[in-house]
Amino acid sequence: MKKHSLIKGTIILGMAGLFARFLGLFFRIPIQALIGDEGMGYYQMSYPLYMFFVAVASGVPIAMSKLISEMNAKNDREGVHQVLRQTLIFMLILGAAFTTFMLMFARPIITILKWNPKAYYSFLAIAIAPIFVSIMCTFRGFFQGLQNVRPTAISQVVEQVGRVVAGVLFAYLLFPKGIEYAAGGAALGTLVGAIMGSIYLVSTYVKVKKEQPVIRKKMHKYILGDLAKAALPISMGAAVGTIMSLIDSILVPQQLLKAGFTQLQSAVMYGQLTGKVFTLMNVPLALSVALCASLVPIIAESFSLGKRQELIKRVDMAVKLSNVIALPSALGMFFMAYPIMNLVFMKDAAGYEILKYISICIPFVILTQTSTAILQSIGNYMKPVYNLAVGCVIKVIVTYVLVSFSNVNIYGAVIGTILGYVTSCLLNMHELKKSLNIKFNRVDAFIKPAIAASIMIVAVVFSNAIVYNYTMSKGLSCIISIMIGIIVYLIFVFLLRIFKYQEIKNKFSRRK
Template sequence: MKKQSLIKGTVILGAAGIFARFLGIFFRWPLIMLIGDEGIGYYQMSYPMYMFFIAVASGIPVAISKMVSERNAIGDKDGAVLVLRKALILMLVIGGGFTAFILIFSSKLIVFLNWDRKSYYSLIAIAFAPLLISIVSAFRGFFQGMQNMNPTAMSQIFEQLGRVIVGVGLAYILLPRGIEYSAGGAAFGAVAGAFVAGIYLINRYISVRKEFKAVKYKKNYDIMSKLLYIAIPISIGSAVSSIMSLLDSIIVPQKLITAGFSYREATILYGQLTGKAFVLVNVPLTLSIALCASLVPIISEAYILNRKKEVLHKLQLAIKVSMVISIPSFCGLFFMAGPILSLIFPGHGDGYLILKYLSICIPFIVLAQTSTAILQGIGKYFCPVVNLLLGCIVKVAITSLLVKIPGINIYGAITGTIFGYVMASMLNMIFIKKYLNVKVNLYESIIKPAYASIIMMIIVVFIYSNVYNNTMSNGIACFISIFFGVIVYLILIMIFGIFSYRQIKRRIARKR
């Protein structure tokens, strides 16, 4: 199984992730046409519970990736297979337990969390997803640890295809019974997507298993204990992020009602924030997630082999790549929020200001994710957890204080999110400097990408305005301006010396 470089792995996962995200946006478009912002609100209220499981279980794939990478680095392929087998058992226990919990306590959860009772069907529909996702996550962690991102990339595409086809199909079929039933059908798409991805990954593993010796099952408590040692702090950290969303689903609607909005108005605003704005903000975050998935095993391997220069080089490269991705993404969504939202959701462009201001958090979320992956790669598992927890406290405090003010309302939640991630990312960078004694080149990593992004946006806005004035078509103006914006940005990256064409080509081609 061939290894892939940091850039190549990021490109593969990033391309698949963006394609999957666009499939997800395609999923949202007919969904919003069918059930509107109100139905999206019911759908989104159940989603934080599903994402909470993803967060709780997320530490194990990272732990698998790290442990498989370390064993592969020293030639212990049998040990790598044993890690996967132990992890599968652990993931099935966690996933099965979560599925049972949702099925048994769904009604009580809705009452306890003060959600709209119509969100019950979405919660029940999504209940079996944790069990299936547990299998998918374990195999993804294994392949990422082998530094082969192709299986993970393809599984993401298959997962989204299953989600879109089944989710939209059921939403359409169930719509005559009511919006809440239709939202439940859409939520079941997550189960279908996980099932399809799981089938693909199992078949892919069977096809490469012949590369490894037949490994008999044996009790090895060291593997299980190390899995838990690595996974627990990572899972806690991910759970903190998910808890942010869960708390938003409780705090934001309640505080909006306190501010004078009706239940329906509060649900619609919450749907615009989570079902529209966050969906679009998550598109560039896909590249960041891909970068982190490639980064952890590569940093871990270099660190365990005591190649300090390589660790520092990969660190600088990762931060530069993260800013090259996040800064233009922020600029694009900030200055083109209205046109982009109208393009993606025709006739349902309400909430563009929410998207505009939420985009400010993109660079800070990406930096927090990248710095967390670096700290995990060098074995500092609890540090980013504490930092993110502090960020969560800041977010909850600001959200609670501002959302209930009528003139601020939903924008208070956005402000809380921004300051929460600013806190987490800055603290992570302080600890990276402490543990690795490295100083990030701010001019190369941040200022140059910012210059390139500003110039790009001036050109994009100019092209959009002229094309729109001549065609009166938002779609044509968006596609043409964004197309030229991407080309201009790539050229500016090379003009400013952020990356050269030769560097990019060499990094993609080589194995390290």
Template structure:
């Protein structure tokens, strides 16, 4: 099966990720119109708990990709098949158990977390999804371990199409029964997407992988213990990050009441934070997720075969890609917060100042993800978990203190998140320096992308203002400004030699 390089794998998963995030944005437009900020708040209250399970399951594909990439380097195809089989035998019961527990204890969970009772329908429906999350995670780990990102990317697109189409359809059909039922209809799209994504991956596996198993290379032992040892700390680390969102769903509504806001006002502001600002900031983060998915098997392979020069080169490339992704997204979302909100949410710009502050968290989230992936790829699983847990504690303390302050209110949650990720980045970098001897050039990996981002945003703002003055159309002005910014930034990547033509040819075309 064909391998993909770090850059090409990142591009494939990045394109798929960006496409799915844009589909998610288009999902938000009709959903926002149907159920408003209040209904979005009910939907988002249950969503972080589901995403916590997704995060727990996400350790499996990362662990599988590491183990499978090492087996693939030895041409142990029988061992690869056994990894997949053993993982499925464990993950399916876990998914079934998780769904059962979420449904059975739904009312207790909602009451215990002090969520609004109108979030019940969303929670019940979304509780079905863990079964299909487990299936998709297992097969994605298989393909990522073989360094073929195409099938993972396509499955993400199919999953999102099902989520968007099904969610909008059932939200519309259930709206006459009330906002809480419409929010439940939106959640049903998540289940439909999971079913479609699982079916696609299973079909592709049986079609494409038969040729690998014609020869039984060696009698491999069960790999489930190795996968468990690797997946558990990775999953815990991912869960700690998602728990930050879960913490917001618990702390924000309750602390907003302390600040003097009503239940309805708290739900509206929470919907603006999670349903709008965080959703928009998650679009560029799809590229970072793609980078990390490509990074683990590639770094693991170089590390396990003692290719030091190649290892150091790939680490530097990973950091460079991180800043190339994060910096333009940060300045872009910050500078065009209101126009983008106006474009995406049909003239509803409520929460654009929240988006500006959320945009400042992007570089620290991206570097946290990258450094975590680097540490995981060489078997250092627990340290990133500890570091992220410390960051999470910092986030909780700051959010808890700041949100009740009337002048700060909802912004306290974002400030807490920002501080939490800054602490995590610092701790992860200390660990990176202990393990790797690579010397990073800040000029190459940080300053050059920063210069390119600064020039780009000047051009973007200039384009937006001038086109808007001429057309009086936010949509045309915003889209044209983004296009001009992307074009100029791409040119600057080559002009400033952030990436050379040889890099592009060698890493993308040939691979």
């Protein structure tokens, strides 16, 4: 089986992630048109709880990829498959328990959290998905541990296709019964997508196992213990990050009511924040997630084999890639918030101001994710969790205080999110420098990407205005200006030599 380098693995997963996000946007467009901000509010209220489980489960594939990468480096195939078998059993039990909990306590949870009662149908629809998410997470961890990201990438696309087609279909069919039923139909797409992604990964594993028969060696007695030692802190870190969204689903609607808004107005504003803004933010974050998924087994391999110079090069490359992804994304969404929102949501640009200001936190979110992946790859599991927890506390306090002011309202959550991630990012980067005794090349890693991104956004803004003057089409001018921006950015990344030829040629990875 081929091993993918950090750059190639990031590109494969990143492209798949971006394609999946764009499919998600196509899902949002008809759903938004069908159920509006109100329906999106019902749909999104239950979604953070589901994403909390996804975050908890996400620690398992990362921990698996670390263990499997180390075993595979020692040619222990039986150990690799033992990790898969034992993890799958554990994850199925965990997923089934979470599903049972959501189904049994749906109404009490909605009442306690003071969600709109109409969110009940979305909650039920999404409750069964954790079982299949458990299967997907396990097999993705297996393939990522072998540094083969292609099955993970394809499964993301398959999952999203199922989610989009089924979600739109069920929402349309159930719409005559009411907006809350249509929102529940949209949530059913999540379940269908998870089922399709699981089927693809299991069938791919069956083929791989036939091609590479396992040679029986000694049994590993402490696999689940080793897995838990690595997975628990990673899951806690991912859960803390996702708790920020869960906090929004609890605090924001409540505090908006205190600020004097009606329950319907609160649902609409919350729908704009989560259904529109966070959806668009997730597009660049797909590349960051891809980078982290590629990073863990590659960093873990270098660290376990004691290759310090190779380790430092890979860490430096990861930070550089993070900024190359983050800076143009942040500037693009800040200066082009209205045209992007207007294009994606078919002239429904309500909430674009929220997107504009929350884009400030994109570089800090991405650097937090990358530094967390690096620290946990070298065995420093808990420090990123503590740092995320500190950021989360700041997020809670700021959101709770500011949202209740009527003149601040939903922007209190935006300010809280920015301050929370800035805090976590700075703490993580300090810990990274201390743990590895590393000094980053600030010119290559920070200044050059900032220069390229600044030139790009000037080209985007001017070309958007010029094309609009000729075509009088906001959508067409937005698309053309973004394409021009991508071309200009890539040209200046090349001209400024942000990535050296030797870095790309070497790829920092061997092939089997």
